[in-house]
Amino acid sequence: MRYALIGCGRISPNHIAAARNNGLELVGICDVDELAMMDKVRKFDLWDVARYADYHDLLEHERPELVAVCTESGRHAAIALDCIDAGCNLIVEKPIALSLADADEIIRRAEERGVKVCANHQNRFNKSVQKIREAVDRGRFGRMFYGTAHIRWCRDWEYYHRAPWRGTWEQDGGALMNQCIHNIDLLRWMMGGEVETVMGMTDRLDHDYIEAEDLGIAIVRFRNGSYGIIEGTTDVYPRNLEETLYLFGDKGTVKAGGTSVNVIEEWRFSDQLDDPTQVVREFGENPPNVYGFGHTPLYADVIDAIRTDRDPYVDARAGRDALELVLAIYKSQKTGLPVHLPMEDFSTLDMAGEFA
Numbered sequence: 001m002r003y004a005l006i007g008c009g010r011i012s013p014n015h016i017a018a019a020r021n022n023g024l025e026l027v028g029i030c031d032v033d034e035l036a037m038m039d040k041v042r043k044f045d046l047w048d049v050a051r052y053a054d055y056h057d058l059l060e061h062e063r064p065e066l067v068a069v070c071t072e073s074g075r076h077a078a079i080a081l082d083c084i085d086a087g088c089n090l091i092v093e094k095p096i097a098l099s100l101a102d103a104d105e106i107i108r109r110a111e112e113r114g115v116k117v118c119a120n121h122q123n124r125f126n127k128s129v130q131k132i133r134e135a136v137d138r139g140r141f142g143r144m145f146y147g148t149a150h151i152r153w154c155r156d157w158e159y160y161h162r163a164p165w166r167g168t169w170e171q172d173g174g175a176l177m178n179q180c181i182h183n184i185d186l187l188r189w190m191m192g193g194e195v196e197t198v199m200g201m202t203d204r205l206d207h208d209y210i211e212a213e214d215l216g217i218a219i220v221r222f223r224n225g226s227y228g229i230i231e232g233t234t235d236v237y238p239r240n241l242e243e244t245l246y247l248f249g250d251k252g253t254v255k256a257g258g259t260s261v262n263v264i265e266e267w268r269f270s271d272q273l274d275d276p277t278q279v280v281r282e283f284g285e286n287p288p289n290v291y292g293f294g295h296t297p298l299y300a301d302v303i304d305a306i307r308t309d310r311d312p313y314v315d316a317r318a319g320r321d322a323l324e325l326v327l328a329i330y331k332s333q334k335t336g337l338p339v340h341l342p343m344e345d346f347s348t349l350d351m352a353g354e355f356a
C-alpha cells in the first residue's frame, strides 16, 4: 500500500517505524523544514523516498493511499481535508483538530469521499489498556461508579522552545490538549462514551512563556450515572512521574499505571475469571518513552480497515470525542460554569488571552 508522511518532527520516527513494521511502501515524505526531513532521511536511510516541501505536490505526484499527518496540531484539519479531497485514507496525529467544527468537517467529508480516518490515540493498543477494555466489554466491573485519569508529567523550557508552536492557542493548546488527551480519550471510552456534564478549571502555574494551561482539573458526569475525575499537568518536578487510569465498579477495581498507562498494577474482580498476579505480570510493557508501542498495532488496524472496508478501531469520531471533552473543560474554565454536552462549536482559539 502506497504510504506518505507529512511532518517529520519528534513523533515521526514512530510513524516511519510503524509503516515499516507493517510492510507499507513509503513513497513520499514532506516537511517545510528541510533539516527535520533530512534528519529522518539519514536516520531511517530514506534516500530513495521522494521528498517534498509542499504536501500538495506530494499528493499530486505520489498518489498515496494512506497518509499520516504529523504536523503541529493547528494544521491537522486543513491538511487532513486536502488529503481527503485527494482520496487518501488518513492517520491524523492527536488531537484530530483544534475546533469541533473542523473535526466535524473531517468526519463529514471522509464519509462523503469514502475514505478511512484514524485518530492517532495509540495508547488504546497498549496491552494493559486492551486487557481492561475487554473486562469493560464483558461487564466484569458490574455497575461502574467512577474512573480517574491522572497525567503527572514534566515539560521544561527546552521542550517548548524546541518547537515554539507548543503551548500556543492557535497551534496546540496546553497540557490537557497535548499531553493528556490520550488518557482523557481512554477515560471517556471506558466509561461508556456519553458525557452529560463537565466542570473544569485550568491554570498556567509554572510556564509563563506559553499561552495555554499547564494544569487542568475536571469532574465529569457520564450519561450512565458514573463519574470521571481528570487531573493533568506538565508541572511535575523534576521529571515525568506517572500516567494512571483507575476504574471502580461494584464488582471490579483496576489500576493501570507506569509513565503512560502501560502496566496493570491492580486487578480485582469478584468473578475471579483470571489470576490477578498473572494479569499484572503478563499485561505490562516498559517502552523507552511515553509514546509506547501503540503505533505499530494502530497502523495494522488501519491497513486492515482499508482492506476490509470497515471503520478503524480508533476512528475520527473517537478523535472528535476526546477533543470535545478537552474543549468542554476549557469552556468551563472560561465561563466558570458547568458545560453540558453535546457542545456547540468551541475551539482553542476561544481561550486566547485566558492567562494573559
Ligand SMILES: NC(=O)c1ccc[n+]([C@@H]2O[C@H](COP(=O)([O-])OP(=O)(O)OC[C@H]3O[C@@H](n4cnc5c(N)ncnc54)[C@H](O)[C@@H]3O)[C@@H](O)[C@H]2O)c1
Binding pocket: 006, 007, 008, 009, 010, 011, 012, 030, 031, 032, 033, 036, 053, 054, 055, 070, 071, 072, 073, 075, 093, 094, 095, 120, 122, 163, 178, 290, 291
Ligand atoms: N501520539 C503521540 O503520542 C504524540 C506524541 C508527540 C506528538 N504528537 C502529535 O504529533 C504532532 C507533531 O508533534 P511533534 O512533537 O512531532 O512536532 P514537531 O514540531 O517536532 O514536528 C512537526 C513537523 O511538522 C512540520 N510541518 C509544519 N507544517 C507543515 C506543512 N504544512 N507541511 C509539512 N510539514 C509541516 C514542521 O516543520 C515540523 O518538522 C502534534 O499534533 C502532536 O500533538 C503525538
